[in-house]
Amino acid sequence: GQSLEQPSEVTAVEGAIVQINCTYQTSGFYGLSWYQQHDGGAPTFLSYNALDGLEETGRFSSFLSRSDSYGYLLLQELQMKDSASYFCAVTSGTYKYIFGTGTRLKVLA
Amino acid sequence: DTGVSQDPRHKITKRGQNVTFRCDPISEHNRLYWYRQTLGQGPEFLTYFQNEAQLEKSRLLSDRFSAERPKGSFSTLEIQRTEQGDSAMYLCASSLGDAQETQYFGPGTRLLVL
Numbered sequence: 001g002q003s004l005e006q007p008s009e010v011t012a013v014e015g016a017i018v019q020i021n022c023t024y025q026t027s028g029f030y031g032l033s034w035y036q037q038h039d040g041g042a043p044t045f046l047s048y049n050a051l052d053g054l055e056e057t058g059r060f061s062s063f064l065s066r067s068d069s070y071g072y073l074l075l076q077e078l079q080m081k082d083s084a085s086y087f088c089a090v091t092s093g094t095y096k097y098i099f100g101t102g103t104r105l106k107v108l109a
Numbered sequence: 110d111t112g113v114s115q116d117p118r119h120k121i122t123k124r125g126q127n128v129t130f131r132c133d134p135i136s137e138h139n140r141l142y143w144y145r146q147t148l149g150q151g152p153e154f155l156t157y158f159q160n161e162a163q164l165e166k167s168r169l170l171s172d173r174f175s176a177e178r179p180k181g182s183f184s185t186l187e188i189q190r191t192e193q194g195d196s197a198m199y200l201c202a203s204s205l206g207d208a209q210e211t212q213y214f215g216p217g218t219r220l221l222v223l
Binding site for chain 1: 111142149153154210213216
């Protein structure tokens with residue numbers, strides 16, 4: 001079967017750094033993506049990793065280890081507006097996303 | 110606003126009725142996806158199109174669900190004989206079909222079956 005595991009909830013204070021982990025088990029693997037979703041909103045793309053290593057986009061970075069079937073999203077200089085759900089998603093041979101159950105991030109003032 | 114639009118945004122229906130949702134993707138995107146999302150869960154894949162061809166349909170999807178993309182542009186998702194378990198957010202996404210496969214999601218249609 002195919003599955004992705006993420007922590008259900010993470011809490012951090014403004015200005016802090018937080019890491020959201022994702023482990024996956026899939027048949028076929030093209031890449032790992034991260035999406036942000038605010039309550040009532042649609043998922044929006046944050047980052048994508050197809051190869052091992054770190055990808056940096058502003059305050060957000062994403063890491064992938066294909067051999068460990070593991071990745072993480074790193075959010076730096078947290079802001080209140082970062083309070084949202086974060087989903088990792090795997091693309092396999094058929095291009096569709098398999099999403100994790102999501103991590104709800106609460107940023108406290 | 111990602112450029113993907115969905116209509117209607119909200120739909121309330123009675124059990125047993127048929128409903129149809131529309132998705133207009135970003136114009137140059139050749140791939141179009143439908144997902145379903147319930148509270149506290151990640152989006153669940155339903156089906157996807159490459160241009161007008163429906164290339165994959167989830168095994169979780171019953172025969173009551175059908176989707177079309179007649180001219181390779183907009184798409185419709187129809188649910189026949191709705192059940193209370195169909196209540197969810199229905200999300201549409203489109204992509205260019207490049208290697209990165211970034212998908213752009215519409216705002217969704219929230220369905221409530223009474």
